[in-house]
Amino acid sequence: MNEVELIARLLPSLARGAGVLTGPGDDCAVLDVGIPGKRLLFKTDAVVEGIHFEKGTAGERVGHKALARCLSDVAAMAGTPTHAVVTLALPERFDPEYVDAIYSGLNRLANRYDVGIVGGETTANPERLLISVALIGTVAPERLVLRSGAASGDALFVTGELGGSMEGKHLDFEPRLREAQWLAHHAPIRAMIDLSDGLASDLRHLLGQSGCGAELLTSAVPLSPAARRNTARESARKPPLLAALTDGEDFELLFAVPARDAVRVLDGWKKVFPEVRLSCIGKVTAQPGIFLRDKDGTRPFTAHGYVHFSKPG
Amino acid sequence: MNEVELIARLLPSLARGAGVLTGPGDDCAVLDVGIPGKRLLFKTDAVVEGIHFEKGTAGERVGHKALARCLSDVAAMAGTPTHAVVTLALPERFDPEYVDAIYSGLNRLANRYDVGIVGGETTANPERLLISVALIGTVAPERLVLRSGAASGDALFVTGELGGSMEGKHLDFEPRLREAQWLAHHAPIRAMIDLSDGLASDLRHLLGQSGCGAELLTSAVPLSPAARRNTARESARKPPLLAALTDGEDFELLFAVPARDAVRVLDGWKKVFPEVRLSCIGKVTAQPGIFLRDKDGTRPFTAHGYVHFSKPG
Numbered sequence: 001m002n003e004v005e006l007i008a009r010l011l012p013s014l015a016r017g018a019g020v021l022t023g024p025g026d027d028c029a030v031l032d033v034g035i036p037g038k039r040l041l042f043k044t045d046a047v048v049e050g051i052h053f054e055k056g057t058a059g060e061r062v063g064h065k066a067l068a069r070c071l072s073d074v075a076a077m078a079g080t081p082t083h084a085v086v087t088l089a090l091p092e093r094f095d096p097e098y099v100d101a102i103y104s105g106l107n108r109l110a111n112r113y114d115v116g117i118v119g120g121e122t123t124a125n126p127e128r129l130l131i132s133v134a135l136i137g138t139v140a141p142e143r144l145v146l147r148s149g150a151a152s153g154d155a156l157f158v159t160g161e162l163g164g165s166m167e168g169k170h171l172d173f174e175p176r177l178r179e180a181q182w183l184a185h186h187a188p189i190r191a192m193i194d195l196s197d198g199l200a201s202d203l204r205h206l207l208g209q210s211g212c213g214a215e216l217l218t219s220a221v222p223l224s225p226a227a228r229r230n231t232a233r234e235s236a237r238k239p240p241l242l243a244a245l246t247d248g249e250d251f252e253l254l255f256a257v258p259a260r261d262a263v264r265v266l267d268g269w270k271k272v273f274p275e276v277r278l279s280c281i282g283k284v285t286a287q288p289g290i291f292l293r294d295k296d297g298t299r300p301f302t303a304h305g306y307v308h309f310s311k312p313g
Numbered sequence: 314m315n316e317v318e319l320i321a322r323l324l325p326s327l328a329r330g331a332g333v334l335t336g337p338g339d340d341c342a343v344l345d346v347g348i349p350g351k352r353l354l355f356k357t358d359a360v361v362e363g364i365h366f367e368k369g370t371a372g373e374r375v376g377h378k379a380l381a382r383c384l385s386d387v388a389a390m391a392g393t394p395t396h397a398v399v400t401l402a403l404p405e406r407f408d409p410e411y412v413d414a415i416y417s418g419l420n421r422l423a424n425r426y427d428v429g430i431v432g433g434e435t436t437a438n439p440e441r442l443l444i445s446v447a448l449i450g451t452v453a454p455e456r457l458v459l460r461s462g463a464a465s466g467d468a469l470f471v472t473g474e475l476g477g478s479m480e481g482k483h484l485d486f487e488p489r490l491r492e493a494q495w496l497a498h499h500a501p502i503r504a505m506i507d508l509s510d511g512l513a514s515d516l517r518h519l520l521g522q523s524g525c526g527a528e529l530l531t532s533a534v535p536l537s538p539a540a541r542r543n544t545a546r547e548s549a550r551k552p553p554l555l556a557a558l559t560d561g562e563d564f565e566l567l568f569a570v571p572a573r574d575a576v577r578v579l580d581g582w583k584k585v586f587p588e589v590r591l592s593c594i595g596k597v598t599a600q601p602g603i604f605l606r607d608k609d610g611t612r613p614f615t616a617h618g619y620v621h622f623s624k625p626g
Contacts, residue, residue, distance in 0.1 A: 001409050003435050009409065015420045017396055017429020029431035031396055033451065035347045044398040044447050046436050083330055083344055085357040087445050096314050096322065107328045116330015118342035122316050123359050127440040132400050134357050134447030138346065 025209070026147050027076035027194060028137070039144060041079045041137040045069045049091075049128040053171065059101025060108070061171040062131065067109050069196070070135040071175035072251045076194040077146070078184035079139035081177070083116045087132040089125035102131065113177060143184040145255070150191035150210035154284040155262035160252040160277055162199055163243035164226025170249040180253060182272055187265040192255035200245045200301060202254060203290060210256075216282035216301075218294040221245065245301065256284055338522070339460050340389035340507060341450070352457060354392045354450040358382045362404075362441040366484065372414025373421070374484040375444065380422050382509070383448040384488035385564045389507040390459070391497035392452035394490070396429045400445040402438035415444065426490060456497040463504035463523035463569035465599040470578070471592050473565040475512055476556035477539025483562040493566060495585055500578040505568035511559045513603060513614060515567060520601070523569075529595035529614075531607040534558065558614065569597055 001009075011024055021039060022030035028041040047066045049055055067084060074081045086106060088099065110117050115135070159176055176194070183189055193206045199221070207214055218241055227243035238246070257265055262280055269278045282293070290301045314322075324337055334352065335343035341354040360379045362368055380397060387394045399419060401412065423430050428448070472489055489507070496502055506519045512534070520527055531554055540556040551559070570578055575593055582591045595606070603614045 006409065006412065006435055010412070010416050013416065013420055014430045015423030015428060017423070017427055017431065019395070020429045020431050023429070024432045029396065029398065031431065033346075033348055033353065033395065033449075034351065036349065038347065040346065040353075040449075042396060042398055042431060042447075042449065044400050044433055044445070046400045046402060046434065046445065048402060048436055048438055050439070051437050082332070082346065083342065083355060085342065085355055085447060087357050087359045089359060089361060089443060096319065099319065099323070103323050103326065107326055110328030110330070114330055115328060116333045116336070117327045118330065118333055118344065118355060119337045120357055121359065122319055123361055124364050125361055125438065125441070125443060126363070128438070130402060130438060130443060132357070132359065132402075132445040132447075134355075134398060134445075136346075136353075136355065136449065 022146060027073040028079065030077070030144065035138065037140060038138045039141055041074055041077055041139060043070050043073045044132065044134040045073065046130060046132040048130045057171065059098045060105035063102035063105025064109050065171050066131040066133050067106050068173060068175050068251070070133050071109070071113065071177060072194040072196070074135060074137045075175050075177045075180040076192050076253060077139055078143050078180045078189070078192065079137040080181070081113055081115045081135055081137035083118045084110060084133055084135045086117060086120035088120070088122045089130040089132070090122060091128055092124070092126050145184060145189045145192040146209070147191050147193050147206045148209035150206060150212055150256035150284045152212055152284055152286040153259050154190055154256035155259045155280050156214060156216070156254065156256055156282045156284060157265070158195070158199065158222065158252055158254050158279050158281050160250065161222040161224035162195070162227065162250050162252065163224050163240060163247045164230055165247055165249040167226040169224070169226065173251045175251065176253045179273060179276060183255065186268050187257050188261055190256045190258070192253055195250040195252045195254055196248060198246045198248045199250070199254065200290060206254065206256070207284070207288070207290070210284070213285045213288040213290065214282055215285050215291045215293055215298065218292050220279055220281045222277055222279045259283065335459060340386040341392065343390070343457065348451065350453060351451045352454055354387055354390055354452060356383050356386045357445065357447040358386070359443060359445040361443045370484065372411045373418035376415035376418025377422050378484050379444040379446050380419050381486060381488050381564070383446050384422070384426065384490060385507040385509070387448060387450045388488050388490045388493040389505050389566060390452055391456050391493045391502070391505065392450040393494070394426055394428045394448055394450035396431045397423060397446055397448045399430060399433035401433065401435045402443040402445070403435060404441055405437070405439050458497060458502045458505040458568070459522070460504050460506050460519045461522035463519060463525055463597045465525055465597055466572050467503055467569035467597040468572045468575035468593050469527060469529070469567065469569055469595045469597060471508070471512065471535065471565055471567050471594050473563065473590055474535040474537035475508070475540065475563050475565065476537050476553060476560045477543055478560055478562040480539040482539065486564045488564065489566045492586060492589060496568065499581050500570050501574055503569045503571070505566060508563040508565045508567055509561060511561045512563070512567065513558045516603060519567065519569070520603070523597070526598045526601040526603065527595055528598050528604045528606055528611065531605050533592055533594045535590055535592045572596065
């Protein structure tokens with residue numbers, strides 16, 4: 001049983017509570033806790049040694065990644081993160097300086113976005129380091145973007161460049177908080193998700209919630225230098241396009257806007273974020289499924305991005 | 314380096330953020346996120362197989378404990394829990410029915426207190442199960458109780474009976490949410506904490522934040538049947554009083570009220586919670602430290618409750 005199957009099995013019986021506008025199944029939970037003109041966002045995410053980072057990775061990068069993953073989920077709702085709590089599960093005989101380095105990475109990123117680290121705890125996890133971060137944030141209801149609003153004909157955009165994140169970007173990426181907030185103010189975004197499982201998988205999540213399909217123009221999918229380099233490596237068997245479609249942990253934003261607004265969004269973006277690529281990679285369709293279009297025609301794409309529970313390295 | 318030393322080392326450099334009324338160092342963080350007439354409480358806590366529960370423990374009890382620990386912290390602030398997110402880190406070849414049982418324990422307890430489980434994730438932790446819960450709740454500012462308000466002369470109370478929790482109560486305890494809320498409405502509580510590390514240790518935390526000491530009447534400390542039974546066991550070397558003072562995971566409430574209100578609080582309590590013992594165990598003193606008083610006189614008590622990072626069993 002993989003992660004997706006397990007979660008599908010657990011969801012129906014979860015305790016519901018009050019004031020839950022969006023429960024499990026989007027990037028964050030969206031709650032009405034009585035803040036006038038605001039929703040509360042709530043998210044948790046963990047990184048585990050040997051699964052999400054290799055043993056021996058610099059502590060700063062591990063701490064950065066642990067928090068950045070949660071921030072990326074708040075970005076995907078066009079929200080503003082405010083406070084985090086951190087659980088550090090430490091192996092036996094941990095090095096206090098390594099723990100300092102982890103917190104240095106956490107604190108630096110938290111300070112950059114005015115996020116307070118307001119609590120947490122340390123516990124033992126004898127065989128490997130695990131860091132669990134929980135994050136709250138806020139968003140105005142009129143800015144909030146879910147995964148579920150895409151409609152047939154919408155243009156699909158993706159930020160940055162995709163694929164090959166495991167070569168290093170997965171540890172150092174900057175969550176797209178500023179970009180998402182600009183988008184929420186300047187573009188009529190209908191649906192958004194952050195790319196953690198891979199473009200194809202996350203696009204499927206967005207389309208599934210929106211009840212649509214998509215056609216991607218293969219030449220428009222932005223390939224990262226790392227995805228291109230992979231082709232030269234003996235160990236890598238993925239062509240760059242497949243890497244961009246299926247590699248996980250890009251932590252870029254994928255979103256849909258009405259087609260009539262596509263050019264205006266691209267033009268505005270280029271002025272504000274000249275150093276971050278924004279690509280229109282295709283369109284939302286009424287027909288379910290993902291289709292790839294290139295000079296030879298259109299074909300269905302059935303491979304998924306990776307599913308978690310990968311064997312630890 | 315133990316948990317206490319590690320946390321002391323990390324605290325000064327933590328990212329601060331805005332709206333933080335009480336940061337790390339109390340049972341929950343207390344935040345002003347703009348809810349009129351309310352504060353937000355934020356807490357995280359984890360349980361690890363072999364540390365907080367034995368391998369083979371029924372899943373329902375593990376799930377119950379994972380959430381109940383956080384609820385107990387919200388109780389200690391006299392708050393009302395509202396929403397939780399759960400991270401389940403699963404060993405290889407996990408049994409889906411065991412995971413169902415964990416969630417059954419989580420959901421049953423969450424439903425009892427109208428707490429919504431609004432998100433979370435599963436990840437791998439190959440050698441052992443780990444469950445991390447993050448919880449938010451609310452409290453009216455005039456009801457909020459911190460650890461820091463105790464004053465010399467206050468009466469010290471403790472709920473329930475102490476010691477020997479590892480014989481079973483640590484898996485099945487009921488967080489004292491209803492009791493704490495009644496207290497916040499009917500007693501002028503000056504300081505409160507939940508007992509997780511052991512009476513002596515947690516009392517030290519409360520006194521440290523309040524800048525006081527305490528004198529305990531040894532005959533008034535409520536000994537649990539499990540603490541009493543321990544004396545009959547070859548393996549247990551703690552007399553019952555020492556067990557009540559230093560065993561962890563009682564998850565009872567310890568609080569201070571002005572001495573003049575002590576009898577009124579006790580009388581009111583007995584009518585509302587006839588089945589839960591409430592004991593006045595001593596008084597707050599200006600002199601720092603913990604002193605034990607019995608028929609032979611007064612002596613300082615220097616042993617601490619246990620410090621986490623115990624070797625897994």
